[in-house]
Amino acid sequence: MKTGTLKQILLITDGCSNQGDDPIAMAALAKEQGITVNVIGVMDQDVIDEQGLKEIEGISLAGGGVSQVVYAHKLSQTVQMVTRKAMTQTLQGVVNKELQQILGRSHTLEDLPPEKRGEVMEVVDELGETVELEVLILVDTSASMKQKLPTVKEALLDLSLSLNARSGENRFSVFVFPGKKNEVDKLLDWTPRLESLTGVFSKLTTGGITPTGPAINEALQYFKKKRSLRSLLSRDDESFYEESV
Amino acid sequence: MMNHSMKNQCNVKPGTIIQGKWHKERYTILKELGFGANGIVYLARRHHEYVALKMSDNGMSITSEVNVLKSFAKVQGSALGPSLLDVDDWEHNNGQISFYVMEYIQGPGFMDFIEQKGPSWLPVLLLQLLSDLEKLHCNGWVFGDLKPENLIVTGPSPRIRCIDVGGTTIKGRAIKEFTEFYDRGYWGLGSRKADPGYDLFAVAMIIIHTAYPKRFTKTTGGILQLRNQVKQSKALHKFEGVIIQALEGRYQSAEEMRNDLIKSTSRHNGNSRTATRQSNTKNNGNRQTMTRQTQQAGRVSASRQLQQKRQKKGGFVETLILTMVILLFYAFYIFGQLI
Numbered sequence: 001m002k003t004g005t006l007k008q009i010l011l012i013t014d015g016c017s018n019q020g021d022d023p024i025a026m027a028a029l030a031k032e033q034g035i036t037v038n039v040i041g042v043m044d045q046d047v048i049d050e051q052g053l054k055e056i057e058g059i060s061l062a063g064g065g066v067s068q069v070v071y072a073h074k075l076s077q078t079v080q081m082v083t084r085k086a087m088t089q090t091l092q093g094v095v096n097k098e099l100q101q102i103l104g105r106s107h108t109l110e111d112l113p114p115e116k117r118g119e120v121m122e123v124v125d126e127l128g129e130t131v132e133l134e135v136l137i138l139v140d141t142s143a144s145m146k147q148k149l150p151t152v153k154e155a156l157l158d159l160s161l162s163l164n165a166r167s168g169e170n171r172f173s174v175f176v177f178p179g180k181k182n183e184v185d186k187l188l189d190w191t192p193r194l195e196s197l198t199g200v201f202s203k204l205t206t207g208g209i210t211p212t213g214p215a216i217n218e219a220l221q222y223f224k225k226k227r228s229l230r231s232l233l234s235r236d237d238e239s240f241y242e243e244s245v
Numbered sequence: 246m247m248n249h250s251m252k253n254q255c256n257v258k259p260g261t262i263i264q265g266k267w268h269k270e271r272y273t274i275l276k277e278l279g280f281g282a283n284g285i286v287y288l289a290r291r292h293h294e295y296v297a298l299k300m301s302d303n304g305m306s307i308t309s310e311v312n313v314l315k316s317f318a319k320v321q322g323s324a325l326g327p328s329l330l331d332v333d334d335w336e337h338n339n340g341q342i343s344f345y346v347m348e349y350i351q352g353p354g355f356m357d358f359i360e361q362k363g364p365s366w367l368p369v370l371l372l373q374l375l376s377d378l379e380k381l382h383c384n385g386w387v388f389g390d391l392k393p394e395n396l397i398v399t400g401p402s403p404r405i406r407c408i409d410v411g412g413t414t415i416k417g418r419a420i421k422e423f424t425e426f427y428d429r430g431y432w433g434l435g436s437r438k439a440d441p442g443y444d445l446f447a448v449a450m451i452i453i454h455t456a457y458p459k460r461f462t463k464t465t466g467g468i469l470q471l472r473n474q475v476k477q478s479k480a481l482h483k484f485e486g487v488i489i490q491a492l493e494g495r496y497q498s499a500e501e502m503r504n505d506l507i508k509s510t511s512r513h514n515g516n517s518r519t520a521t522r523q524s525n526t527k528n529n530g531n532r533q534t535m536t537r538q539t540q541q542a543g544r545v546s547a548s549r550q551l552q553q554k555r556q557k558k559g560g561f562v563e564t565l566i567l568t569m570v571i572l573l574f575y576a577f578y579i580f581g582q583l584i
Contacts, residue, residue, distance in 0.1 A: 077425055081282065088305055096416060110304060113267050114332040121308040129418045160432045163522065165419035165437035
């Protein structure tokens with residue numbers, strides 16, 4: 001089986017978008033291009049309002065990813081869990097697709113007797129360990145996120161610790177929205193280590209608006225830019241296409 | 246996919262009968278035993294025996310855990326995890342839920358047990374745990390999510406058992422599942438790559454946890470904070486050497502940590518004995534001056550001397566008791582003769 005690169009967008013936010021395109025549509029657009037969108041909603045003491053909750057679930061559903069709402073102090077553990085879960089989910093989709101090609105249309109993993117599933121799962125596990133992974137992290141820096149940012153930074157360092165324990169390669173990149181002048185600012189270019197984030201993160205200023213949709217869109221463009229650059233280097237960059245589960 | 250919605254989906258009322266799609270076995274759900282990130286475990290009845298049934302809407306995690314349990318079953322004469330009884334799917338109106346059935350391991354949790362029976366059981370359970378881990382590691386696995394909640398003490402003669410294999414990972418891969426307080430990465434003391442040291446770190450944190458029932462939060466993190474916490478607790482004093490070495494990842498195997506733990510418990514017993522019992526014999530003097538830097542051989546001979554002495558003392562007490570009993574009977578005899 002060819003191991004391409006898994007592409008994920010990880011959105012960390014604490015509420016509803018209020019500017020620009022519909023984020024759910026943007027997530028669906030990402031999914032069409034083989035990029036999974038995961039969302040983590042960060043609560044303080046208060047609970048996220050119904051509308052925000054709906055949007056969070058909607059984005060991850062449309063983006064073929066995983067969503068989770070957590071209190072700030074649980075963020076580290078959640079970020080790595082969500083990323084991992086989405087990874088397995090995507091890989092399972094790929095394996096399912098292969099199975100269908102071999103066994104016929106109607107066969108997915110669930111249709112196999114439990115005894116046979118084990119072997120397939122071993123393949124998924126193996127892939128999860130070795131596949132190349134690109135995670136673009138989108139951090140909401142609207143005013144209400146201000147006191148949660150140190151926790152977000154901790155969680156991202158923790159994520160790189162978790163993922164770098166795999167034998168497959170990782171690349172991370174971090175964007176924040178709203179940016180200083182634009183809707184989205186790039187904070188960190190593709191890098192295998194998130195430690196370089198430490199310095200930049202503390203200098204962040206927070207803004208008023210929450211342009212979640214445009215942020216996802218910008219992230220998509222960034223993935224594409226990279227792809228064209230890479231094709232110049234004549235490197236085969238086949239991506240996995242999400243098969244929703 | 247939200248976590249709490251998962252719980253709702255698998256929420257099964259007591260009395261529900263679950264029939265497998267493939268093997269047609271029937272299970273009656275009795276009550277919920279616990280739930281975690283990857284599903285809910287129920288107590289169930291099959292024919293006339295109790296079993297534990299774990300279900301999850303995430304079929305992948307069920308399959309993955311079944312894989313681990315199956316490979317444990319191949320390890321001879323071990324009790325690494327619960328034994329696997331059945332794997333199946335349950336079809337109900339909302340769709341299909343994967344589940345597996347395992348032996349029901351009954352008993353108090355690790356912390357409850359120590360609380361009820363006293364701290365003298367701690368080293369016993371730890372030694373049992375470490376020999377299980379040694380077997381696990383030798384078979385190419387690392388337990389991963391090692392914590393008191395995943396440890397149960399069964400009876401009648403207390404035996405520690407690991408119950409949740411959700412975090413069990415093949416050596417050399419990235420740890421699948423962990424809990425922050427027991428995680429080496431969280432404290433900044435190593436990677437999340439599965440190696441024996443990862444589990445041994447968790448064992449050290451479990452020992453620390455027994456002294457701090459409410460645990461504590463990370464402030465500065467790193468070895469400094471943990472070392473301070475260990476130093477501040479009197480109860481941890483005798484384990485200090487072992488804990489610190491495990492935290493710093495200096496043990497290559499569970500066996501090594503186990504041997505050190507045995508030494509530290511016997512040394513501690515020796516010390517408390519000399520403290521309560523004043524004696525100026527040459528042997529004792531030697532033992533007191535012996536420091537941790539002394540060579541292994543010295544330590545072994547010291548403990549041997551200690552053992553011999555214990556035996557000698559034991560012999561004396563035995564003789565005394567026997568004589569007393571005989572005298573007592575004789576007194577009764579004379580008393581009877583007089584009447």
